[in-house]
Structure formats: C-alpha cells, structure tokens
Amino acid sequence: xxxxxxxxxxxxILFAIYCFIGWVLEVFYRSFSQRKxxxxxxxxxxxxxxxGIGAFTVIVLQYFIQSWHFIPRCVAVGxxxxxxxxxxxxxxxxIFKLPLWNYSDRRFNLHGRVCLLFSLxxxxxxxxxxxxxxxxxxxxxxxxxxxxxxxxAIAFMIYFWVDYTFSVMSLASFRNAVxxxxxxxxxxxxxxxxERLNSFQRLRDAFPDLNQYINQNINKKIRNRLNSILxxxxxxxxxxxxxxxxxxxxxxxTVGDILQxxxxxxxKDYFHHNSSIYSHVHDVAYFSxxxxxxxxxxxxxxxxxxLLHDFFLYDWRNHDEPxxxxxxFHGLAHPTIAVANAKKHFSINDIEEDIIKKHMWPLTLxxxxxxxxxxxxxxxxxxxxxxFINEYKKRISQFQTKKGRKRKHANPDASK
Ligand SMILES: [Fe+2]
Ligand SMILES: [Fe+2]
Numbered sequence: 001x002x003x004x005x006x007x008x009x010x011x012x013i014l015f016a017i018y019c020f021i022g023w024v025l026e027v028f029y030r031s032f033s034q035r036k037x038x039x040x041x042x043x044x045x046x047x048x049x050x051x052g053i054g055a056f057t058v059i060v061l062q063y064f065i066q067s068w069h070f071i072p073r074c075v076a077v078g079x080x081x082x083x084x085x086x087x088x089x090x091x092x093x094x095i096f097k098l099p100l101w102n103y104s105d106r107r108f109n110l111h112g113r114v115c116l117l118f119s120l121x122x123x124x125x126x127x128x129x130x131x132x133x134x135x136x137x138x139x140x141x142x143x144x145x146x147x148x149x150x151x152x153a154i155a156f157m158i159y160f161w162v163d164y165t166f167s168v169m170s171l172a173s174f175r176n177a178v179x180x181x182x183x184x185x186x187x188x189x190x191x192x193x194x195e196r197l198n199s200f201q202r203l204r205d206a207f208p209d210l211n212q213y214i215n216q217n218i219n220k221k222i223r224n225r226l227n228s229i230l231x232x233x234x235x236x237x238x239x240x241x242x243x244x245x246x247x248x249x250x251x252x253x254t255v256g257d258i259l260q261x262x263x264x265x266x267x268k269d270y271f272h273h274n275s276s277i278y279s280h281v282h283d284v285a286y287f288s289x290x291x292x293x294x295x296x297x298x299x300x301x302x303x304x305x306x307l308l309h310d311f312f313l314y315d316w317r318n319h320d321e322p323x324x325x326x327x328x329f330h331g332l333a334h335p336t337i338a339v340a341n342a343k344k345h346f347s348i349n350d351i352e353e354d355i356i357k358k359h360m361w362p363l364t365l366x367x368x369x370x371x372x373x374x375x376x377x378x379x380x381x382x383x384x385x386x387x388f389i390n391e392y393k394k395r396i397s398q399f400q401t402k403k404g405r406k407r408k409h410a411n412p413d414a415s416k
Contacts, residue, residue: 006142009153014141015052016156021133022051030206038205042100042171043163050088057084058126059134077130078123082114085122089113096171102209174200174210182217190354190369197366211365222367226374229295233378237291251289254300258307263345266313273384274391277310280383284309288379292372298351302372305355308342309376310334335360 026040026048041048061080065073090113092100104112141149177196185193197204197214204210258264259282267278285306292299316330339356342348348356355376358368368374 007146007150009146009150010141010144011056012153012156013144013149014137015056016047016153016160017137017141018055019047019049019052022048022054025051026206030208034205034208036205039202040206042203042206043167045159045163047160047163049164050085053088054081054084054122054126055129055134057081058130062130074123074127077126078119081122081126082119085119086110086114096168096175098171098175099209099213100207102212170200170203174203178214178217181214182220185218185222185367186369190350193366193369215362215365218367219362222374226378229371229374230378232294233291233375237294238382251286251303254289254303255285255307258304258346261345263313263341264307264311267311270313270315272310272316273387274394275387277312280387281307281310283383284376284379287383288372288376291375291379295371295375297372297375298370299372301349301351302355302376304346304348305352305372306359306376306379308346308348308352309338309356309359309380311338311341311356313341331360331363335364 023041023046027038030038030040039046043049057080058077061077062073065076068076089099089101089111092098093113099112102112103109103115103118106115106117108116177200181188181193181196188196200210204214252259265278267281268276270277272280285303288306289299289303292302312334316334335357339348339353342352342356351370351372354369355373358364358366358373359377359380361367361373361377368377
C-alpha cells in the first residue's frame, strides 16, 4: 500500500516503526533462546534495519502484484524476501567483513546466507505483515499531522546515521580484536583474553554466529600447533603406556593429598562413562602426567589439574542436584563447577585453573592458554572415547548373551 500524496517523511516514520517492530521480535527470539535479555541487532538503539528494508521490499512488491492470486503472491513475496536476505548477508560480509548470520549448518542453505526454513518463516511473516499489520499501521501513520511527522522523521534520520556510524565502528573494532587475539593469543594473559571477548558480549549475544567466527579464527593457529604434538603422543606415548597402571612414586607424591581428600573421594560414588568419575580423572591425570613429562612441561600442574578437571559431585544424567542449575547444559557448565570445587578444597595455580576451565575445548569458546591444558584436554577426550567404546562393547556382549539365553530357553533342542 503506497500513497503518492504522502511526503517522503511519512515513509521514514514507517521505516522507523518497522525497524522497531523487528527489534522487538528479535529481542523476544534472542532473549528466549539465551534465557536472558539480549539487545538484538547491530545498532545500539532499538531498531533492526533489515526488518525495515524487508518491510519496504514487501510493500513495494505488493504495489505491483496486488491483482495476483494469493498463492503466486506468496511465492513472489517469499522469493523477494529470500533474495533481499541473501543480498544483505552478502553486503554485510563485504562491508563489515563479518558473517552476521550463518545458516551453513542448516539444510538447504545457500552460502550460509539464506536457508529454506527461515525463508519459509520470513514468507509467513511477510504475508501476515502485508495482509494485516501494514494496512493498520499505514492508515494510522497517514493520519498523523505533517507538522509532527517532518521533525520526527528528521530526528530519526540524524539518530540513525549517528548510531549506524558508531555501530559500524564497533563491528570493525570487534574484527580487529579477533585478529589481535589470533596473533597474540599465547602472549596474553587469560584475564586479558577474557576482557577482550567480554567487551563484545552484546554483539556476541545479538549475533551468536559471531562466536563461530571467533572460534574459527583463533582456533586455526592453535590446531596447526597441536597436530605435531598429537603425532608424537600417538607414536611414542600411547603405545608405550598400553595397559600400564600408574606406578611412579613421584606421581603419587604430586597428587597424594588430592587422592586422599575426603571430598574428592566422593567422586567414587558417581558413575562416569564406564566407571566412576574418580577412576576416570585418575586415568586422565596419569596419562597427562606422562605426556607432559615426555615433553618436559609442567607435569605436576598437569597431573593436579587433570585430577580435578571433573570435580563435580552430581549425576550429570539427572539434572536434579543443586550444583547444576536446571537451565544449564552440563557439558558447558561442569568446568566452572569443577573450578569452584577445586578452589574450595585445594589451592590451585594458573595452569591448573586453565586446565580445569578449558578441558572441554573446543566445545567452550575460549581456547586453553597453556600447553599442559591442551594435553589434558586431549587426554580427557582420548580416554573418554575409549571408556565409551568399552562400555558400548560390554553392553552389546551382555545383550547378545541375554538374547542367546532367551533363545536357548525358548528352544532347548537348538544347541544339541
Ligand atoms: Fe569433563
Ligand atoms: Fe573428563
């Protein structure tokens, strides 16, 4: 619905209203999925321009296709809105040099900029918008007095360009911060790394796909470094350690106080993978200790940190314990819980804290800081997968024995 009698300023007000409605929708969606208030969009103010642009794409298109039947009209709206999202995604990547959204892990996507599911969703929204919302909003805006509309539109335009300029600058400094972290990662302290990432928390909440961008950029360098270490571990240490139990006096001297601590012993009561958490962390600690000793690293911190890496006293299969809040995901939350428990009962150094906090990397965003942490993280994954496989094999063989017994019971002559 367009009206040639209305001045340009009325359309600016309409644009502002639709950007604001878009912001409200995005805030609901983001806040609901992240369970906290999220100021959506890349602008600081409560406006999301892509919704305004989308609304105008639909309004202009409707002007030309209003005589069409409903279904072809929906198809035309869907195609135009998808095309618009693709173009804006492409331009955002060129202008900001950042992918603000990324659908590449969704099915039927094109270059990660559009995907079938969201295109259908936008089409539905656009149809509701053009049939119900726009006629209502348009008639109300058109009835406003020009003496109010003109200054309001000018004020909005000035505000918009100021906010846009600062927001683009903020995106640029975010990009620079990631580049800086990528270069200087191993020379910065953990606190500095966290401070830098936290200063962009709003952007990261508003565009969760940016976390993937950070992950890909920072982790690229680290993965290259890790590959050479992993090869040595595979060739030299795993083969040599096969089937051996911890026997070194020095190892027990290093971790003895933890192993005998009353609170730590409770880990024996919690099942993990195929045995208790106690036995899992013990294996990871000894394995990490041996690897770090081989590479002449701080094997004491590695052993202590690894021993405490899963120091959580609850059953992670049932989220009914007070330590793990109901809305938290165990995989991401337990390192923080383990750090708190470790600090409560022992004194831990920086390396040990880093080991515990980052042992789930790359599931957690911030990569480890110390070589010892990478080794424990690797040891944990390697041994956990072995524990899982062993448990799986055990269950399969139990199942087959049970089935065999049942068959024998049903047909006692079969084995004769
Ligand atoms: Fe863990
Ligand atoms: Fe673990």
